Amino acid sequence: MRALAWHGKHDVRVDTVDDPEILNPRDAIIKVTSTAICGSDLHLYDGYIPTMMKGDILGHEFMGEVVEVGPKSTLKMGQRVVVPFTIACGSCYHCGKHQYSACDNGLPADNQDIAQELYGQPMSGLFGYSHMTGGYSGGQAEYVRIPFSDVGPLVIPEGIEDEKVLFLSDILPTGWMAAENAQIEPGDTVAVWGCGPVGLFAVQSAFLMGAERVIAIDHFPRRLELAKKFGAETINFEETRTYEALMEMTGGIGPDAVIDAVGLEAHGFFVDNVIDQIKASTFLGTDRIHSIRQAIHACRKGGRVSMPAVYGGFVDKFPLGAFMEKGLTLKTGQTHVQHYMPALLNAILEGKIDTTFLISHTLPLEDAPKGYKMFHDNQNEVTKVVLKPGLALAAE
Amino acid sequence: MGETLDTPQRDDAPLATSKDSAAVDAATDTLIDKPGQGDADVLVGRTVTINRPREELFAYWRDFANLATFMENVERIDVLDDRRSHWVVKAPGGRTVEWTSAITEERDGSFIAWASEDGADVPNSGRIDFRDAQGGRGTIVTATILYDPPAGAIGKLIAKMFQREPAIQARRDLRRFKQLMETGEIATGARNKRLQDEGKN
Numbered sequence: 001m002r003a004l005a006w007h008g009k010h011d012v013r014v015d016t017v018d019d020p021e022i023l024n025p026r027d028a029i030i031k032v033t034s035t036a037i038c039g040s041d042l043h044l045y046d047g048y049i050p051t052m053m054k055g056d057i058l059g060h061e062f063m064g065e066v067v068e069v070g071p072k073s074t075l076k077m078g079q080r081v082v083v084p085f086t087i088a089c090g091s092c093y094h095c096g097k098h099q100y101s102a103c104d105n106g107l108p109a110d111n112q113d114i115a116q117e118l119y120g121q122p123m124s125g126l127f128g129y130s131h132m133t134g135g136y137s138g139g140q141a142e143y144v145r146i147p148f149s150d151v152g153p154l155v156i157p158e159g160i161e162d163e164k165v166l167f168l169s170d171i172l173p174t175g176w177m178a179a180e181n182a183q184i185e186p187g188d189t190v191a192v193w194g195c196g197p198v199g200l201f202a203v204q205s206a207f208l209m210g211a212e213r214v215i216a217i218d219h220f221p222r223r224l225e226l227a228k229k230f231g232a233e234t235i236n237f238e239e240t241r242t243y244e245a246l247m248e249m250t251g252g253i254g255p256d257a258v259i260d261a262v263g264l265e266a267h268g269f270f271v272d273n274v275i276d277q278i279k280a281s282t283f284l285g286t287d288r289i290h291s292i293r294q295a296i297h298a299c300r301k302g303g304r305v306s307m308p309a310v311y312g313g314f315v316d317k318f319p320l321g322a323f324m325e326k327g328l329t330l331k332t333g334q335t336h337v338q339h340y341m342p343a344l345l346n347a348i349l350e351g352k353i354d355t356t357f358l359i360s361h362t363l364p365l366e367d368a369p370k371g372y373k374m375f376h377d378n379q380n381e382v383t384k385v386v387l388k389p390g391l392a393l394a395a396e
Numbered sequence: 397m398g399e400t401l402d403t404p405q406r407d408d409a410p411l412a413t414s415k416d417s418a419a420v421d422a423a424t425d426t427l428i429d430k431p432g433q434g435d436a437d438v439l440v441g442r443t444v445t446i447n448r449p450r451e452e453l454f455a456y457w458r459d460f461a462n463l464a465t466f467m468e469n470v471e472r473i474d475v476l477d478d479r480r481s482h483w484v485v486k487a488p489g490g491r492t493v494e495w496t497s498a499i500t501e502e503r504d505g506s507f508i509a510w511a512s513e514d515g516a517d518v519p520n521s522g523r524i525d526f527r528d529a530q531g532g533r534g535t536i537v538t539a540t541i542l543y544d545p546p547a548g549a550i551g552k553l554i555a556k557m558f559q560r561e562p563a564i565q566a567r568r569d570l571r572r573f574k575q576l577m578e579t580g581e582i583a584t585g586a587r588n589k590r591l592q593d594e595g596k597n
Contacts, residue, residue: 026580109571134585
């Protein structure tokens, strides 16, 4: 089959590799119809994530048609499914509590060592996201092996186009959980750092959960425009002093809840950011955390901090004093995708949530390297790239 | 035997987590049948919680032929009689080591203790305990293994290079046991049979 393989920093290629096979009783194989490049794929592209190996197949936002099932799979041939990016067993203690991204059994036993050393306990498996998360081949490919196919994939009714449901795989549930973690109360003002897909879905979700005002912060005008369309007020941090603006806009109180949807590759020329970059490049610290610092600084006393943004390692200059003195609450984590998928599918079918606005480019899988470069170089215009294995290459 | 291994310690933590090697030696002298005459014993203790009933886990483990399913380095286990089994285990450099193991004590649904018989390539003894977890979370399974590393410290170093060192191996094996019992299968990140056989996760 053809698949997008990682070869190193800024080097991804569509290679011909051998097909996936059923290995375990609960497995299924799907033929991918649509797959997207995620903002977090850019962390891999930029070489920020350890334990990557040449030839690893990327992609964790994908959907397709069931073409093969193991004896314990509950899927049927020909069904269309969206696949959650978190690989969870459905039978352990954590899955029982719907904490799917904390699944005990999604990671192969040997791969659990790294995460156990780094984090204290291993997390669930993830598709296409390094060997620390299981080394599973990802969805930017013609075919994918799906473990635990009896509990993960969500069957999509006929007649609903891919574009409407593809983002159930990751970014829509992630944006929704980000808003849920902000524990929004009626009348709240919620500030969202980062108007990428997760930030934009968090904006939509916050309003659905009863926020009175949402303030969106970014520096890409196109992305701020999208946030505005959903009713958010905007701050362009290149033109405005963010903390002061937030204080003035909230009557000197600060936002009731803050959401950091930026993460470990924060943009912008701030002093702490530059220091973080130097440290990241010299391995003194691994993550650039400007957005979470600013969010904690701005958050009102007793407020809530939600952090869907991806962080991987260690940081310093974390404003622990502000966090403690103001009595803030922090909720975070990889998304429990399986928990949110069914309700969010209904919200889509009922027309309460629209996801199609996000897609700026649709390309054949063969053009995936071009898609990565576009997404990486022009985050203003390129909001989401969807890849279609079935799509013919456009004539140059 | 029969008592838990953590009795002579000052605090409540399991003996295998002690920083004091003298305390470990003193405790293992009295609590576990020491294999061989060696002074290079290594104590490994690993615990995992499995979301299944105690009796079910005990029964699976007690049928020693099952253990090769999730113990990665075990090539073969031949059950000789109700108490004895012969183990063939992968070692560094493509070799194997062998021993015959006998149950020294057991309590149905609760624990199994064993020791290798004379002539073992790697003398070892240990026990596996099954206890109800609090709050209906299933069963706490603890493996405690005492062994003489082959060829002393150098043997351990070589073993570590090959990731066959028992502390790592015991943890991985228990994880695979948990996966098998909870999910009915052992997770693999491989894409197909070829990659799985090459050990690529």
